[in-house]
Amino acid sequence: MKKFIKYLLVLVSCTSLMTACNLDIAPADSLTGAQMVASPTGLVDILNGCYATMKDWPDNADSHNNWYGRQFFQMSDFSSDDVVYGHATTDELNFIFRVHERYASLGNVQSFWAQSYKIIYATNVALDVINTDPNPSAETKFLHGEALFLKAFCMHCLVRFYAKPYSAANASTLGIVIRENGSDSGVKGRATLQETYDYIENCLLDAEKLMSEGESNRASDRSFASVGAVRALLSRVYLYKGDWDKCISYCTKVIDDDNYQIADVKTYEKYFTKTYEYPETIWCLRMLPSDDKESAAVASMIYKAEGCWGEEGYSESLLKDMGEGSDLQTNDVRWNYVCPVNPKNGLNLIPCSKLSNQDDKPTLFSPAFFRVSEMYLSRAEAYAHKGQTNEALKDVNVVRTNRMKENASKYAYTAADIETNIVDLVLKEKRVEFPFEGHRFFDLMRNGKDLVRDYWGFHTTYTAGQSIASKPSLSAEGIVIKNNDPMLVFPIPTLEINNNPMCEQNEGY
């Protein structure tokens, strides 16, 4: 008995030793805020995380169809007159095409909003850390600029989708919610469009200065932000604001930068499979093979290949602008991405291979958010708006002659080619150069043009059995949508409205 009691006592004391078991358990795959600040690479890692957020599925993603890059291209291009909607799907992309059926709780519209602000929050966390550094190093300065650029880029994308286009008349209408720093996360209303654009411009001007002074070993990597990217975004912001002179000035700065060189016809043939390597690219979102989104990739919607839905394609009006039926079809390298017809639901879909085939994967593509050709065409548009037709034609022709396989000069535009006005000519060339790259919809909106989709597809009340012999009536649902139609501005997501009572909803929702 005695022995046993001793034995018991040992057991009991063992038990009480276990009472000290440590229940503070840190996650194995994350660092806390304090640990991030202390980490020597914390700042860079957060900024890398901003790019990663653009290419990754969101945490707790309820759908593999929601991720930043996909929604960026779908919300812009599928809203435009460049794309045919070839199969009525249960995917919410349905409501990007069917403009008048949009509603505020759409998951895709909400996902883009939330992911954008997640990036903005991360840049704010980085900026909060940088701002406590009294003597920032050259590298810190560069990272400071990078954070400001990423913030400005996301804010500009948001304001393009969720607010009216910038104009003097719209300046005091609603812009977006501006988040100043990492602790600015409570209930807050929307700034005006003017305030939003001013804020973006200021971020970028600071970024330009900081990145010029700063240094980084990744300054020359096209997968990351650079001073060139800052200037390219500034030129785009000025173009959207209609500040033609500043737009021209910033386009010129980029064009004159030795880091960049417009792709010639030979380069263009393979450019889209390796955007990150060519000097055409100012900044691209680098997707590695492991980042391939497969059937949830943008390409999957518009390309007909293994792993692709291939249910969308080039619109008739876009093909017409590209010179369908003329020798451009063989001579213009941009026709290389026009695929053979794919009959579906009674429609003759023309798939597009432009956003495909990086690393031989049909759905892999590193989208170039800025490339030099845009600088030429932005400058051309700015000149055109200023009435400087010759300068405008000259810039348009730089792009155009670099796209022809033979006799390039034969295809250069002259004043005689202007059908309506020089601005329309520039926009036509931009449409041909940039389909499926997220420009067309905004170009129409900010130039006050209506959305005209006078071709068959599920954007209108088409059914698979319907005859497509004649063009749809212009008065039919979804064919012509006026530029000032409030449904062309995306709704502020319900999630924001419900949880942020100060945030106003857009008209029409």
Place this chain on the structure above:
Amino acid sequence: MKKYFLIIFLMFTCLSMSAQVHVKGNVKAGDDGQPMVGVSIFEKGTLNGVITDLDGNYSIQVKGSSSVLVFSSTGFKTKEVTVGSQGVIDLVLDVDNQLLDEIVVVGYSTKTRGEITSAVTTVSADKLQDVVSNNIGDMLQGKVAGVSVVKSSGMPGEAPSIRIRGTSSMNASSEPLYVVDGIIGGSFDPDDVENVTILKDAGSTGMYGAQANGGVIVVTTKRAKQEKMVFNFKANFGLSTPDFSRQGEMGSEMLRTYYREYFRDPETYLVDDLAFNAAMPAEMLKNDTNWRGLVFQNALTQNYHFSVMGRSDKNSYYNSISYYDEEGTLKNTDFKRINIRSNNTYKLTKWLNVTNNINVSANMSNRPDDLLVYYVGVNIPFDSPYDENGNLVTFKTNPIYGRYDVNPLIGYFSDNLVSNAKGFGVDYDLIIDAKITPWLSFVSQTRANLGLNASHYHRYADVEYMQAGDAVRESMAIDYGGISTNMFKAEGKWGAHSLNGLIGYEAQMSWFEDVNASGQGLPSGLSVLSVVSKNKDVSGTKAKTGMQSIISQANYNFDQRYFLTASLRVDQSSTFNSANRTAVFPSVSGAWVVSNEKFFSSDLISNLKLKASWGKTGMKDIGASKYLEAFLYSTQYNGNSAATPSQMANPNLKWEQTTQMNVGAEIGITDRVSIDLNWYRNTTDDLLIYRDLPPTGGFSKQWQNFGSVLNTGFETSLDVTPVKTSDFQWDVNFSLSYNFNKLFNFGDAIITMKNYSGLTQIYRDGIPMYTWLIPEYAGIDPQTGRPQYVDEKGNKTFSYKDAREVEMGTPLIPWQGGVASYFTYKNFKLSATGSFVWGDTLYGLRRASGLHSFIEGSMLPSNDDVIWRKPGDQATIALPTYAPGSLYHSGKLVRGDYFKLRNITLSYALPKSIMKDNSLVLSLSCDNVFTATTVWGADPEVGITPGGTIAGEIQGLDYRYPNKKQVVFQVNFTF
């Protein structure tokens, strides 16, 4: 220590001061003849009593020779002996077989049925094992009041989800806690189960504190009952067929006439037959492929179980091995499992027992490829997977009518797509039970567990698929952990008073680690990771959780009439930060056995017991460290480390706690009827909600404690034996339960949860959890054939976005119940069990009706569906122009009512005259015999776990493995 014992003995001595006659003796057990420890001996009509020591000896002073001594011990028949002139009374107590069956394991302790003070239901093995399955959930379906078991898939090896007394948590788990052989967690083979006890109210679950919000399922595995070595061999052979419920498919001819509707002009309402015949020529009818028929099959299930048990003076053993092999009704799927159990108890000394249980299991399975299942579901009969010669054709280059250029049979009928999983698990339990004194014992229960899981997937490039190229993926995971409970248990009996209790400390810790890798570029015929040539990718993580607790419980009983149980548990968990880590879970319960009162005498009422309980339980299963601010490193950008803000700090995050109340009555009428009634009211406060935030702040969601939910209802079960003769007996069991669920403490807050395409459920004050929030549908306009909705003003509109959102029903089940009938005639037994669900509202996601998908699927519309063809038609199917498929609306909500005849079993035991001491039972049973439901489309028995999607969606069979019907032949031989 010794002094302490001395004091206790003195106390006993004091009690017997006035006694005049000294009696001593020894008590032995009737079954094994061993001395019995802890037998209570008291003088009738007094408070004077003692208990036997480790050698079964006792000694007591009584008033005189007329005194009567009452000897009692749990599980044995009570004996009364008049002292007379005997100075020594040696006694053998007989086993009370009736009572022995009624011993109920309620977690850390055992009680007899009579001592139970809370809502507890025990199901014995013979009631469970009419169903052949590898999990206990299937066997419990429809058998216990207040327990819903839902299985929405017939995939081999798939376990159902279980809810006890409704759903109390929005985002944290609501699954019950399993306790195997007294220790939390653990695994077991259903064939090794002696019985299962369901603890439903806090009176019993309170002992499990923070883990018990979902109720507790206590599983006890088999032990030897007699000294003789007994062998048992059981074999099952089952044949199963898929149960497509009411989701039929159209053949070519019928589908083509449906597709003709697409050629109806939306203005003239006439069909353009010219265009129709051009697009869909009659020659397309040359194929009439039954896609479903090509991939489903009748499948075989085999199950063998062999066990041996017996016991001696020094030890008791139970050893078993079982093999379960289920072929899937979907071709190329299966599940195989082997399980070995060894339960051994050693009586090392008179006062020390050591129990040593080991369970080892290993399984292998071939899993379905979800995408291939989907392609089969959406392919249409006009397309044939074969060419004229019967060879599989590629759809990549041969134009087809269907939506996907994928011939899924290429993946099914080759080794070119393989998806399998393997699992291995070991549980080792060590239980030391030391009787320090006759009234005090020390019990230490420890379990170590290890689990290994691996899965493999590969697909060669020639498999047609919606992903490019080939792929190989492997994942390996290891989980291990331990739990140790060390407690002192004491018991004492003074006359009619008896008191027992325990106090202890429990610690548990578990670890999880995994590695996942994938790659592409497989050489022909090879499929391991090393051979991939490109796109290599790896991931892996580690996680750890821990908890420590103090447990205590006291049970008091006066004269088998009044019972009182109180428990207190203190838990600390790694889920919360140090300030909110500790929670206290008290509980108290009591019962009054009216029928044991002297004043109560009735020949009719054999048992009447009233019981009540109150207590608290908790929930914390939301994953570790959800209170921390976190930057997640699980991604990269361009090959560089990258961190994304993944979690916003919430230092106030704390336990979700449920306060439970239960009032019940047990009524026995003669030996023919027994009734168990319970009413309960559970309120869960500080719900752990993964709550929406304004996304502009950087985060869309955060774990918060917010709001409360009430679950209240009643459960009745009625067991009747209408006929009982020497040859024939008929038993019937009914159970019926009702649960009412309501959210409160939400203030003005409105929370919505939606799936990826916008199907929404709303949470606010005053409505049940998971209430649908859905645009209101107003049928098809007879004039135009367009779907109509109701707008904010209550007017009909064609515009979907103007439709008002209405709250309409919930998938939570209010009414459910079961009925079972057992006939026994001589050596024959016939049983039938059924269960029903009534009053829930489900979303018929893939409900038939609707022509929205021109080239996708061929689901047969319901008998009630009418196609709109001309103005004036009262229809349910709109003109295709106006019916895009993605719209959620209230017209697709359906009542989820069903009755299922779960099982019919006929068995025959060979007569004793042939078998002598052995027994051989042959039986034939049929599972999932019949379903009566108003739901069209797939089985209305659907998941109630929100997971990544929304609770209560009836997924179509293109997204779901169908349930199965099964006929099983069983041989059960005991020798």
